[in-house]
Amino acid sequence: MRVLLVEDERALAETIRRGLTNEGFVVDVAHDGVTGQWMATENPYDVIVLDIMLPGRNGYDVLRNIRELLIWTPALMLTAKDGEYDQTDAFELGADDYLTKPFSFIVLVARLRALVRRGAPVRPVALTVGDLVLDPNTRVVTRGDQRISLTAKEFAVLQFLMRHPQDVLSKAEILDNAWDHAFDGSDNIVEVYIGYLRKKIDTAFGVQSLETVRGMGYRLMPVTVESSLPTAR
Template structure:
């Protein structure tokens, strides 16, 4: 089994290399993000052990570029950063596991074996509706070739609407599926975020795909002529 270790702590990286070699693994080591990304894309590995704090290119960027390049090699983040948001960000970008330093070497070995048995993950299907695309893995949203920057809440709303495209969804359904069950605010928040989303995916492109069905809810459809509203829907 071939492993890539990307870590700028040379003493630790060498200790991991020796330990994994003794366990029967073939191990390559890189000490910066640029070299690590090059190695991961130019060679075939069963698992990549990736630090977050790297010179030249940090681990987040390495991971992001790997996944954008459709490289699904299992990645275990091996880092001293133990914050819950650090871990959440890593998983959002496509990490498969996360182990904080200092760590137990036997645990590391067992996690590597677990990832290798799992193999490269099947890439989640990209959602496409007309010229609008949403990648559930990278959370990247495009209208044609134009990237659209959206917040996590807007992303959740857009993903739900795209999965229910051409269907009328009510405010209650959106609240139940996009907001936390403990949310105690009014349903007007849905209108607010519909407006935010419309201002990003439609207005700049002269489109009217996210429409309000008066008295019922909302519907997201493929690109249409903004001057030709459907008989069932209209914007507020």
């Protein structure tokens, strides 16, 4: 079983490398994100152990980039952080497991063996509502053949809406699913981002798919640019 370990704490990396080697793993080590990403794209691995706080390129970016290249090697994220927001980010970007430092080496080995047994999972298919398409793997959004540039938060809001097409979703539901649970601001922030999205996915294309249901929330309807064009006479 071949493992790529991307960890900038050299003493910790060496300890993990020796331990995994003793457990029968073949371990390659990188100490920065740029090198780690290059190794992940150039060599076949059974599993990747990826620290989040890395020099050169952080673990989030490394994971996002290799997933965009359709490299589905199971990835376990290592971090000194323990916030729920960090875990959510990692899983949305395509992580398969998450371990917070300090951790038990026995637990690490057990989780790596489980990931190897499971193998590279089948990734979720793109979400489609009308001619609006969102690919959670590449994080690309298109309407028709036009690519739409979204911020990370706009993407999160749209992804939740597209998972529930035609359902009326309240501000509270959107806030719970697209924001960190530690967020203590007003739920009016949802209205702000709905406005941002509406400009990008609707107004720019002359359609109206993102509806406001007064007093209840918002819903995304399946429309297409072509069906919204006036009929020639």
